[in-house]
Amino acid sequence: MVSLNRDGLTGKVLGGERISVEEVLELYRWPLEEVGALANARRDLAKAKSYDGRGREIVTYIVDRNINYTNVCNVYCKFCAFYRTEKDE
Numbered sequence: 001m002v003s004l005n006r007d008g009l010t011g012k013v014l015g016g017e018r019i020s021v022e023e024v025l026e027l028y029r030w031p032l033e034e035v036g037a038l039a040n041a042r043r044d045l046a047k048a049k050s051y052d053g054r055g056r057e058i059v060t061y062i063v064d065r066n067i068n069y070t071n072v073c074n075v076y077c078k079f080c081a082f083y084r085t086e087k088d089e
Helices: 006-014 021-028 032-049
Strands: none
Touching (some): 006 021
C-alpha cells in the first residue's frame, strides 16, 4: 500500500500525475470540503493550460434536440402534456 501524506498526495494531484487505487481510497477519508477544494484547484490548473492559456475565458455549450416524429406515445407519463394516444384525434 502506498503511504503518502496529505502534502504528497496533494502535490501529485496538482501536478497532474495519475494516482493509484490506494491513493483514491485515501481521498475518501478526507473531509469532502478538502477533496472539493483540491478538485477545483486541479480544474483551474487544467483550464489555465488549455486553449492557449485562455481556458478560463472560454465557455462552451451544446444545442441538443430530440425530434419526435409523432406525438403518439405508449408510455403515458403523468407529467407529459405532449403525447396523444392512438385513439385521440
